[in-house]
Amino acid sequence: MTEHFAHVVRGSGPGLLLAHGAGGSVQANFGPILDDLASTHTVVGRDYPVGGPPSLDSLADTLVSTAEDAGVERFTILGYSLGTAVAVRAATRHPERVTGLVLTAGFARPSNQMRLAVEVWRELLDLGNPELLAKYMTFAAVGGQFLNALSPRALGDALAGLVVPDGTAEQVDLVASADTSAELGRITVPTRVIGTRQDVLVPIDVQRELAEGIPGAEYMEIASGHSMQAEARDEWLARIREFRY
Numbered sequence: 001m002t003e004h005f006a007h008v009v010r011g012s013g014p015g016l017l018l019a020h021g022a023g024g025s026v027q028a029n030f031g032p033i034l035d036d037l038a039s040t041h042t043v044v045g046r047d048y049p050v051g052g053p054p055s056l057d058s059l060a061d062t063l064v065s066t067a068e069d070a071g072v073e074r075f076t077i078l079g080y081s082l083g084t085a086v087a088v089r090a091a092t093r094h095p096e097r098v099t100g101l102v103l104t105a106g107f108a109r110p111s112n113q114m115r116l117a118v119e120v121w122r123e124l125l126d127l128g129n130p131e132l133l134a135k136y137m138t139f140a141a142v143g144g145q146f147l148n149a150l151s152p153r154a155l156g157d158a159l160a161g162l163v164v165p166d167g168t169a170e171q172v173d174l175v176a177s178a179d180t181s182a183e184l185g186r187i188t189v190p191t192r193v194i195g196t197r198q199d200v201l202v203p204i205d206v207q208r209e210l211a212e213g214i215p216g217a218e219y220m221e222i223a224s225g226h227s228m229q230a231e232a233r234d235e236w237l238a239r240i241r242e243f244r245y
Contacts, residue, residue: 006025006026006027006045006046006047007045007046007047007066008026008034008043008044008045008046009042009043009044009070010034010038010042010043011037011038011039011040011041011042011043012041012042013040013041013042014040014041014042014075014076014099015041015042015044015067015072015073015074015075015076015099016037016041016042016043016044016075016076016077016078017044017045017063017064017066017067017072017075017076017077017078017090018030018043018044018045018077018078018083019045019059019063019077019078019079019080019082019083019084019086019087019090020045020047020048020080020081020082020083021080021081021082021083021105022081022082022168022171022172022174022175023164023165023168023171023172024080024081024165025047025165026045026046026047028163028229029080029081029083029229030045030078030080030229031229032229032230032233033229033233033236033237033240036237036241037078037240040241042070042072044066044067044070044072044075045063045066046062046063046066047165048062048167048171049062049167050166050167050170051167052170053170053173053174054167054170054171054174055174056085056086056089056174056178056180057089057093059086059089060086060087060089060090060093060094061090061093061094063077063086063090064090064093064094064097067097068097073097074096074097074098074099075097075098075099076098076099076100076101076102076243077090077091077098077100077101077102078102078104078240079101079102079103079104079106080104080105080106081104081105081106081107081175081201081202081226082171082174082175082178083106084103084104084105084106084107084210085106085107085108085178085180087101087103088101088103088108088180088183088184088187089180089183091187091189092180092183092186092187095188095189098189099189099190100189100190100191100192100243101187101189101190101191101192101214102191102192102194102240102243103191103192103193103194103210104193104194104196104228104236105194105195105196105199105201105202105207105226105228106193106202106207106210107178107202107206107207107209107210108179108180108181108184108206108209108210108213109178109179109180109181110175110176110178110206111203111205111206113203113206114201114202114203114206115176117140117200117201118172118175118176118201119176120136121133121136121137121140121172122169122172122173122176124136125164125168125169125172126169130162130164131159133162133164134158134159134160134162135159137162138155138158138159138162139200140200140201140226141200141201141225141226141227142158142225142226142227142230142231143196143198143199143223143224143225143226143227143231144198144225145198145223146198146224146225146227146230146231147225181213184210184213184214185213185214185215187214187215187217188215190216190218190243190244191214191216191217191218192217192218192219192220192239192242192243193207193210193211193214193217193218193219193220194220194221194222194236194239194240195207195208195211195219195220195221195222196221196222196224196225196226196228197221197222197223197224198223198224198225199224199225199226200225200226201225201226202226204221218243220239222235222236222239224236
């Protein structure tokens with residue numbers, strides 16, 4: 001199933017630019033908290049463009065241009081998963097625009113464990129078996145505590161609800177090759193890293209490594225898998241709102 005690509009400008013106040021994850025979208029990754037964020041900030045986001053292999057440079061530049069086109073000259077970036085690497089790249093390429101970073105379920109570079117998980121994801125996309133892909137992504141993206149508490153019907157609904165936007169395969173390839181580790185030391189803006197402790201797709205040690213590489217970064221964890229939007233929505237929002245940006 002494909003998904004329409006969105007361009008979002010909502011709310012008023014300080015700028016907040018959204019950078020979503022691979023195979024995600026603004027609505028899928030940030031939809032549960034968009035109204036809350038827009039109550040205090042001018043929230044800008046767009047789904048990643050398709051039409052060729054993306055790069056961190058191109059995605060970072062596209063998002064920054066989207067904010068500029070919306071009249072938002074300076075902004076904090078809220079990045080999720082692949083979006084954390086995009087956010088770091090944007091901060092180093094456009095330091096005059098970026099005032100802060102909030103990075104959730106993120107990484108600077110994939111570990112061997114993470115790379116294997118991503119390679120299986122990519123091969124399942126090529127295989128064209130949506131049921132098998134849904135089972136794998138649910139296993140990898142949902143924390144064990146939340147997953148095991150689902151009723152059979154709720155689990156079936158979750159599997160049936162998988163959406164694969166156009167461009168997902170190319171974005172997954174970018175996850176496997178992305179590396180911002182050499183840039184982390186150049187981040188000078190206030191940064192908060194929110195780790196997802198039960199994450200299978202992006203293991204928590206990878207997330208801690210991201211935080212440790214950024215000078216002065218605040219680090220905290222929530223008890224969630226990769227899909228904290230559903231598993232720990234209120235706690236995630238609270239950690240974002242606590243950040244002084």
